[in-house]
Amino acid sequence: MPIKFLDLQKINLQHQVEIEHKLLEVFRSGWYLLGKEVKTFETNLSEYIGTQHAIGVSNGLDALRLILRAYIEIGIMKKGDEIIVPANTYIASILAISDNGLVPVLVEPSIEDYNIDISKIEEKITSKTKGIMIVHLYGRVVFSDELKEISERYNLKIIEDNAQAIGASFSGTKTGALGDAAGFSFYPGKNLGALGDAGAVTTSDSNLAETIRAIANYGSKEKYVNIYQGLNSRLDEIQAAVLGVKLKYIDKENNRRREIAEKYIKSIKNEKITLPSIPLDMKEHVWHVFVIRTKQRKELQEYLEKNNVQTLIHYPIPPHKQKAYPELQDFSLPITETIHREVLSLPISPVMTDNEVDEIIEYLNKF
Ligand SMILES: *Cc1c(COP(=O)(O)O)cnc(C)c1O
16 A cells, blocks of 8 residues: 555544534535634634634735734834844745735754744844744744743744644644744644645734734725735634534644654654654654755665655755745755755654554665
């Protein structure tokens, strides 16, 4: 049997009875937007993360766009201001910044954990810097007291791109509650996945929450009264109902991911392969993807494919080398480029069996 990178069907079938029941309930209710399912999910999500507010939106990119847009409407940021962001990230983090007329300032990652190198942030701060967007990439937490201290000293907002890390934590605080506001994606392949597009924002800033809620609903707080030039970015009742079921199992599912990651780290032994650095506390990360590095990536991927193991690359082209951003082409970001040349993501998911994990380890040790 081939080992899929991610078996979404199997993941969702774990909760078949409950999900089908909720789908039918919403279908029969005749109420499909801004109803009780969204309200309940928002309450449960904010309680789970530990913030005052959660706002359901259409997708993860919108969650991030809306946070920055709301800061502009409130007067905390303005077009032309700079936002610090890791160079090694999925393009959505950067799109959310440039889409708002803000300027992304790219910072190199650490080669140890592939996340933004916090020691390189301060040198990028100018009088125009208004925020730092951190990305818990691959489900690995990035935060430190130093980061918090920098943000306070320069009066910068910390925005978390938490698309890949729901359930992760730093010293007991969940990602999504570490900074001033956070964007979540519930894209089907994320650790908490909907049956289509969905996203959310969490924050404990009531003014920001209220502004985001209004902008996401045509810029209105009261029907047909428009105070912002808003957009339509709402979470559907159907998706909220499905997410409400799956949220109950997220810790259990993340724990299974941790077990697999631990096994990979303990058992893969091959000089050609660099494993993720061993985290201080395994329990804090949620292993959205398990990323290894090798100078023989193409050969390794083909070899695994031949043995029926599907792998993916997160990501093949760094944002600053994308055609979409000609203004970023000239940046020299050697660590980011090395990562993009060498990384390969192994299958990891809550529904993988021990046998599948053992099989993959055996192939890797023989490569
Ligand atoms: C998935 C993802 C997003 C965007 O989420 P969508 O729901 O696909 O819009 C943003 N940032 C990161 C790091 C992601 O992985």
